[in-house]
Ligand code: FES
């Protein structure tokens with residue numbers, strides 16, 4: 095079986111074999127067992143892979159290699175659909191596996207990028223994944239043709255069977271896969287015309303559901319190995335603080351405790367954490383809570399102080415320009431009236447359901463980890479860096495993630511787990527963060543404010559717009575080399591002109607404005623920001639789309655008509671907006687309070703119309719959402735629908751409750767009691783319109799999050815006459831203005 | 832030492848009395864279906880049944896059990912994923928990352944034990960589990976489908 099052959103190539107595995115570890119996770123994406131009455135192929139040697147993407151067993155089981163991580167968004171199934179389509183294989187025989195990042199390195203990165211983020215899982219790899227499958231199909235056909243002594247061009251493929259046209263002879267993929275694996279790959283392949291797709295575009299069920307219904311699915315937090323120890327960790331609560339001392343003797347005799355260790359800061363000098371390693375995690379955590387620890391240094395940062403810095407940025411002279419055109423000063427000078435609003439977005443935590451964790455095993459010969467990661471290759475590099483071992487002696491075994499949302503692209507927890515395993519060579523150590531650690535030590539959705547001003551002429555036309563963002567840059571903190579002359583263009587997601595950066599071409603502004611300016615006064619608090627599902631598109635959608643609503647009302651115009659007036663250059667954006675308006679009953683006199691939003695981000699056009707009621711006590715009920723998305727090609731409509739629904743939960747949880755604040759340099763919200771998330775009672779019905787216009791590959795997992803909050807905020811205004819410009823809504827008074 | 836009845840079997844564990852049932856199940860018994868999400872009874876990922884009723888096992892000390900109670904975890908909900916809730920979940924393809932789903936399924940199955948035909952208001956009041964992937968809309972549909980299947 096291919097899994098075995100993949101794993102046996104792990105040169106460093108000597109250590110693992112010697113300790114005789116049984117590892118309880120490798121079955122997680124392996125094919126299910128053969129049926130009792132199936133033919134017996136046990137006499138035959140196992141087939142080699144057809145190519146890097148595809149392995150086919152004698153019984154026709156197709157194993158598709160998936161480099162990207164599955165963290166809930168259905169990427170695994172979508173990518174398998176792309177492969178199955180070009181392979182012409184039987185979908186019911188498809189299974190998947192993760193090739194390891196170490197294997198990728200040894201095979202000269204044959205699977206290319208492992209990073210899973212930016213809604214890139216499918217759109218960022220669809221071309222080479224489909225080409226790989228098409229090449230495998232060509233090799234299977236050629237193998238059959240060779241056996242029959244006929245030209246390959248006379249053979250066709252369908253549903254895992256090759257047929258020779260004139261003779262009518264047939265061969266199953268499984269019967270020729272061995273021969274195919276020995277052939278040279280074709281120099282060129284032609285991908286199918288989308289009109290001929292049979293598997294792409296179908297609402298296939300996910301391939302990873304069964305084990306998620308029975309408790310069988312193994313997550314990082316669930317890993318069990320023979321002899322494994324468990325670690326609980328506490329990091330310096332205060333930003334920038336380090337470990338001064340701890341008194342291990344106070345806890346060493348507690349049940350199960352094996353070792354108490356200082357842990358080095360993965361990103362700086364000195365130790366900034368302490369961990370207890372014990373037989374069981376519960377014991378480790380209990381001892382850690384009882385452990386006397388002294389911290390030193392750190393920054394006395396508070397959210398309130400930083401807000402003042404952001405306020406200063408709102409009107410600062412200097413700012414980085416992200417987009418603009420025309421003559422704004424002239425437009426403002428000639429205004430019949432000006433409209434102005436200031437918005438405020440807090441820090442937010444990813445709050446993945448599964449707290450951060452990694453299991454690591456360190457021996458003299460190598461170091462390997464079992465890790466829920468969004469970026470297997472970055473995790474591999476982190477293992478090498480933390481262990482000091484050459485990367486060839488390191489390995490990462492990826493596991494399905496219990497949520498990622500951007501948090502699990504960061505390697506801090508990988509470093510820590512390797513350092514803990516190095517304390518006890520030869521013994522696997524599972525490190526699991528508590529929920530409190532996961533809340534306090536996030537890479538937060540950045541905090542920004544915006545001051546937006548617009549000028550209207552006497553006829554209610556928008557003549558000028560200035561959108562000033564003040565606040566935190568993700569790139570400045572995490573990837574400073576990606577700044578361009580100091581500018582973080584990612585800050586302007588959804589507001590950018592075309593042509594500024596090829597990597598941001600999928601994040602451009604679709605409205606046309608005559609005179610406008612979008613700029614950013616960068617103000618960076620000492621808090622680490624991160625890529626949080628949807629990234630900067632989320633705030634920018636609130637700034638732009640809530641303000642467009644304010645402008646429309648100030649101008650006495652219909653918010654739909656007002657928006658469409660600026661979308662004449664983007665028929666696709668206009669189409670999604672019109673679609674939600676039509677379906678929701680926009681403009682009807684049924685007395686419902688509705689709000690609209692339209693955005694373009696991650697290469698997809700998205701829109702939403704929300705319907706809300708606010709009762710006399712100010713209690714908000716989000717009654718109905720109509721959402722539309724045009725991702726170009728829709729690989730799996732039912733999964734897109736699931737992502738659209740889920741995006742409202744993520745986006746509206748942030749709008750309702752999501753806020754991380756600092757006092758004295760420490761995060762105040764440390765668990766779900768103070769950092770709440772939407773429950774089913776808050777959840778509206780979501781009607782999703784999927785309208786793939788074809789010709790491009792847009793993202794699915796993130797863009798819709800951006801339209802969730804603005805549509806609801808605009809509906810709240812329609813219901814109450816009150817503008818909410820500060821998030822989260824939490825305790826704000828929503829009673830009628 | 833405690834002897835417990837878990838999924839119809841008698842199990843003896845050597846554990847301090849204050850250990851939450853969640854960690855007994857996960858670390859002593861090897862049943863990792865119930866998940867750790869918050870440890871303070873907020874998220875519901877650790878939901879199991881004690882005598883058929885849903886319980887957040889992260890705050891349920893093992894010492895509070897007499898040993899007579901029937902403890903059911905997701906692994907024991909059915910032999911072969913045939914419980915109506917599991918069937919409905921499969922049909923609607925509900926899980927995304929899936930981490931919250933064992934708790935979600937157990938919370939729903941527990942509710943249906945007591946209240947086989949819940950109204951939307953009952954669902955709102957009784958199903959308060961967190962799902963960060965956002966399966967909540969499908970969960971409501973799933974509950975209704977499970978009621979039909981039961
Ligand atoms: S882990 Fe028990 S309710 Fe969250």
Ligand code: FES
Pocket residue numbers: 166447496497926927928929930931932961962963964965966
């Ligand atoms: S499915 Fe991921 S948290 Fe619920």
